[in-house]
Amino acid sequence: MMAADLRPAAGELLPRSTCDVRERVREAAAQAMPLRIAGAGEWLDAGRPVRAHAMLSTRALAGVVKYVPGDLTLTVHAGTTLGEIAHATAAHGQWLTLDPYGGDGTLGAAVATASYGPLAHAFGTPRDLVLGLELVSGEGSIVRAGGRVVKNVAGFDLTRLLTGSWGTLGVITEITVRLRALPEVQTSLAIPAGERAGDIDALRRALSAAGILPLAAQAVDAACAARLELPRRTTLLLRLGGNAAHVRAERDRVRALGRAAEVPTATWELLRTLEPPPWRAAVLRLSQLASDFADTWRAAGTLVERWADAYRHGDPGRGMVRCVLPLGDAVDEGALASIIAAPFAGSCIVERMPPSLWSARPGAADDRLSRGIRNAYDPGQLLNPGILGAT
Amino acid sequence: MAANPDLPTLAERLAAIVGASRVLARAGELRVYSADGLPGYDKRPALAVFPGSREEVVAVVRELAASAVPFVPRGAGTGLSGGALADDVVLLGLNRLKHILAVDVENALAVVEPGVVNATLSRAVAQHGLHYAPDPSSQTACTIGGNVAENAGGPHCLKYGVTTNHVVAITALLPDGEIVQLGNPAGESEGYDLVGAFVGSEGCFGVALDITVRLTRNPEAVRTLLADFGSIDSAAHAVSAIIASGIVPAALEMMDAATVRAVEASIYAAGYPVDAAAVLLVELDGSAAGLEVDVQTVDRLAREAGARTVRIARDEAERARLWQGRKKAFGAMGRISPHLVVQDAVVPRTQLPAVLALIHEIGERQRVKVCNVFHAGDGNLHPNIGYDANDSDEAARVHEAMREIMRACIAAGGTITGEHGVGLDKLPYMDELFSPESLQAMCALRDVFDPERRANPGKVVPVHACQEWGMGRRAEGGGTGRALRTGDRTPGTLPRAPLSVPGAGAGE
Numbered sequence: 001m002m003a004a005d006l007r008p009a010a011g012e013l014l015p016r017s018t019c020d021v022r023e024r025v026r027e028a029a030a031q032a033m034p035l036r037i038a039g040a041g042e043w044l045d046a047g048r049p050v051r052a053h054a055m056l057s058t059r060a061l062a063g064v065v066k067y068v069p070g071d072l073t074l075t076v077h078a079g080t081t082l083g084e085i086a087h088a089t090a091a092h093g094q095w096l097t098l099d100p101y102g103g104d105g106t107l108g109a110a111v112a113t114a115s116y117g118p119l120a121h122a123f124g125t126p127r128d129l130v131l132g133l134e135l136v137s138g139e140g141s142i143v144r145a146g147g148r149v150v151k152n153v154a155g156f157d158l159t160r161l162l163t164g165s166w167g168t169l170g171v172i173t174e175i176t177v178r179l180r181a182l183p184e185v186q187t188s189l190a191i192p193a194g195e196r197a198g199d200i201d202a203l204r205r206a207l208s209a210a211g212i213l214p215l216a217a218q219a220v221d222a223a224c225a226a227r228l229e230l231p232r233r234t235t236l237l238l239r240l241g242g243n244a245a246h247v248r249a250e251r252d253r254v255r256a257l258g259r260a261a262e263v264p265t266a267t268w269e270l271l272r273t274l275e276p277p278p279w280r281a282a283v284l285r286l287s288q289l290a291s292d293f294a295d296t297w298r299a300a301g302t303l304v305e306r307w308a309d310a311y312r313h314g315d316p317g318r319g320m321v322r323c324v325l326p327l328g329d330a331v332d333e334g335a336l337a338s339i340i341a342a343p344f345a346g347s348c349i350v351e352r353m354p355p356s357l358w359s360a361r362p363g364a365a366d367d368r369l370s371r372g373i374r375n376a377y378d379p380g381q382l383l384n385p386g387i388l389g390a391t
Numbered sequence: 392m393a394a395n396p397d398l399p400t401l402a403e404r405l406a407a408i409v410g411a412s413r414v415l416a417r418a419g420e421l422r423v424y425s426a427d428g429l430p431g432y433d434k435r436p437a438l439a440v441f442p443g444s445r446e447e448v449v450a451v452v453r454e455l456a457a458s459a460v461p462f463v464p465r466g467a468g469t470g471l472s473g474g475a476l477a478d479d480v481v482l483l484g485l486n487r488l489k490h491i492l493a494v495d496v497e498n499a500l501a502v503v504e505p506g507v508v509n510a511t512l513s514r515a516v517a518q519h520g521l522h523y524a525p526d527p528s529s530q531t532a533c534t535i536g537g538n539v540a541e542n543a544g545g546p547h548c549l550k551y552g553v554t555t556n557h558v559v560a561i562t563a564l565l566p567d568g569e570i571v572q573l574g575n576p577a578g579e580s581e582g583y584d585l586v587g588a589f590v591g592s593e594g595c596f597g598v599a600l601d602i603t604v605r606l607t608r609n610p611e612a613v614r615t616l617l618a619d620f621g622s623i624d625s626a627a628h629a630v631s632a633i634i635a636s637g638i639v640p641a642a643l644e645m646m647d648a649a650t651v652r653a654v655e656a657s658i659y660a661a662g663y664p665v666d667a668a669a670v671l672l673v674e675l676d677g678s679a680a681g682l683e684v685d686v687q688t689v690d691r692l693a694r695e696a697g698a699r700t701v702r703i704a705r706d707e708a709e710r711a712r713l714w715q716g717r718k719k720a721f722g723a724m725g726r727i728s729p730h731l732v733v734q735d736a737v738v739p740r741t742q743l744p745a746v747l748a749l750i751h752e753i754g755e756r757q758r759v760k761v762c763n764v765f766h767a768g769d770g771n772l773h774p775n776i777g778y779d780a781n782d783s784d785e786a787a788r789v790h791e792a793m794r795e796i797m798r799a800c801i802a803a804g805g806t807i808t809g810e811h812g813v814g815l816d817k818l819p820y821m822d823e824l825f826s827p828e829s830l831q832a833m834c835a836l837r838d839v840f841d842p843e844r845r846a847n848p849g850k851v852v853p854v855h856a857c858q859e860w861g862m863g864r865r866a867e868g869g870g871t872g873r874a875l876r877t878g879d880r881t882p883g884t885l886p887r888a889p890l891s892v893p894g895a896g897a898g899e
Contacts, residue, residue: 124556147824155821155833181636211678242677245681250680291497365581369840377835
């Protein structure tokens with residue numbers, strides 16, 4: 001269950017236990033030496049640039065702590081990768097319904113960044129999947145939040161607070177997640193749509209009106225479809241799952257909406273991993289209400305049109321579209337900056353972009369409450385300083 | 392409190408905001424508010440104030456902030472942890488703010504004021520084929536604001552998630568009077584999950600002025616099954632088998648023999664077999680096509696675990712009757728004994744058979760009659776004991792049995808509350824579940840929202856856990872006015888109230 005090379009790289013701290021993490025954090029605090037918190041190092045390019053003296057990696061903090069399949073819960077050390085978790089749970093016909101984009105990152109990183117993928121359509125984000133966690137705060141306290149049961153209101157919800165806090169409130173060392181049984185049958189379908197934004201939106205409405213409940217639904221533009229080895233046109237991808245009778249009935253309903261071709265389940269893995277490697281892409285996430293999906297899709301289209309080899313895909317049900325802009329060796333940062341700064345009516349979240357462009361964006365946690373929380377858990381600004389902006 | 396010279400003037404100032412009839416100060420009037428759904432405690436508010444609009448709430452809270460007076464927000468008062476009790480501080484009733492501000496059918500969202508009753512929201516959106524999924528048994532009375540404060544659950548949370556999974560955004564009024572927008576109702580938000588932190592904060596982080604909730608589309612088809620068993624153990628094993636099969640029922644509830652008999656002897660008689668040691672109420676929903684297979688699987692798993700019969704509700708009327716028996720079970724229990732205490736704990740689902748056996752053993756040893764009616768699919772136990780509070784020996788044994796049951800649940804890897812909240816009642820168990828460092832981390836979060844610790848003082852985290860932390864850090868707190876009485880800053884531990892709970896509680 002462990003990563004291949006467990007020797008620390010230069011400048012890397014590689015703790016092997018929660019107590020180890022606490023010691024490293026306390027030492028860093030004593031020396032006022034800020035730390036970059038990392039898992040497997042897959043997503044180090046995400047978020048704002050961090051000013052740190054050393055990297056504290058949780059990748060050696062890996063493995064299953066407790067797994068009772070009958071409880072449908074799993075407790076692992078934070079450095080366990082999603083691939084390792086998939087392997088362990090599949091043996092019992094179960095899965096963790098969390099499929100963030102990119103390489104095989106750790107659960108700790110996915111939780112710290114609240115990253116999610118297409119399966120969020122039916123199963124929600126890490127905020128809906130994490131039941132409890134253990135962390136080491138910036139002051140070197142070991143804190144446990146939540147628990148190993150599926151329902152828990154004992155005390156304030158630190159679990160949700162830490163999920164998506166980008167390592168700025170504590171180093172997450174252990175996580176308990178909710179699992180689900182693997183569907184008895186899965187089928188994936190591709191429905192071709194017209195090239196106008198209204199066409200894909202019409203499919204969204206038809207899907208909802210027909211009461212179809214897919215595990216995942218992703219609109220992909222022509223460029224993305226081509227990368228997925230599908231015909232080069234805007235397409236709605238659906239992932240159906242459940243017992244055989246249910247999937248058969250859903251598939252029939254989908255086919256009543258339009259021509260739907262079966263595609264391999266591996267298409268989803270391809271969509272997850274086709275992103276350029278770290279440092280080689282800028283990624284933006286646009287979102288509005290689902291009813292405004294046509295506008296969001298159109299705005300994303302205008303954006304990707306301005307960048308070579310860019311593509312977009314998104315979940316109509318969640319009203320979200322991701323724009324992936326591959327970066328070559330020489331990046332025209334001025335052009336990129338103007339695309340990212342393009343006006344948009346809804347929410348625009350930048351997942352990653354060249355470090356030099358971040359200074360133009362406001363911080364993600366600059367409000368009074370967020371500043372107060374940061375100050376309460378990491379008063380020395382020791383953990384991932386800068387990753388959420390000023391704070 | 393009459394001796395406090397500040398009191399009349401505060402009452403007058405509040406009356407100037409909400410009208411004289413909406414400020415209660417007389418002991419007789421305040422007695423109504425001396426308990427919530429768990430009335431073992433008798434705590435009198437110093438004053439009770441009931442604003443009728445958002446503007447009035449803001450003005451009241453700002454007045455309380457200016458006067459540095461602690462307050463306790465309260466919805467319908469159906470909570471079962473003593474969380475809405477005001478001990479000599481101001482009680483802030485929010486039940487008059489009951490407007491549904493907006494319903495967005497296409498996006499399945501609603502914006503509500505905190506005093507909107509849970510079931511009222513579902514009724515209001517039913518015409519659109521939608522409902523609000525969290526369904527506490529008290530849903531005909533409890534408010535969404537109260538649900539948010541407690542992160543309330545209910546039978547159907549097994550499949551659909553608890554309150555926090557359904558709250559998208561909150562406009563919150565912090566205890567110092569500042570209004571903040573938490574979350575983004577129309578898209579994703581960056582940064583810390585402040586909505587997630589606020590939900591379940593039991594009134595300690597401020598007051599929700601409006602709440603944006605996600606609505607759920609009504610399932611295409613529903614099947615409700617009733618399985619009855621000759622032993623509790625076989626019913627518990629059936630629960631474990633159903634969960635392990637991977638089928639996620641919409642709800643999976645268990646009632647033991649005493650509960651079944653109490654329900655059947657009441658006006659809520661549901662047709663449960665009175666000779667059963669336990670019954671399971673299983674609801675499956677989803678697409679019509681896939682449902683029949685799941686119904687057959689659950690039927691088979693129940694029979695393999697030892698079910699004597701498995702009955703499927705033939706129509707909506709029969710389904711409603713089966714559910715009414717479950718939802719009114721605590722009310723029915725009230726007929727049997729003069730007093731009833733209801734507990735709330737969660738254990739891992741594979742531990743149910745062992746923990747139920749332990750609970751039985753504890754009951755035998757303490758010579759008390761423990762009944763079980765609970766959300767079995769979540770492992771969320773509600774052991775309850777009927778007794779006579781006037782019999783001090785029996786009351787002591789009931790108290791001790793409950794303590795032992797809670798410890799057994801913690802030892803099994805569980806938690807001390809799944810949906811009722813910590814409030815006042817579960818405070819003594821927080822130390823057993825969390826380390827001092829973890830409790831201090833909770834205090835630290837509370838102090839960000841409420842540095843003066845005036846909102847629902849003395850609840851959720853034991854006072855002693857916050858004292859230590861507060862000493863070194865809290866410099867900027869401290870209001871300028873005179874306090875009626877500050878909550879958490881008063882040293883010492885909270886007195887443990889005698890355990891005497893009148894029957895027929897308001898639900899869970």
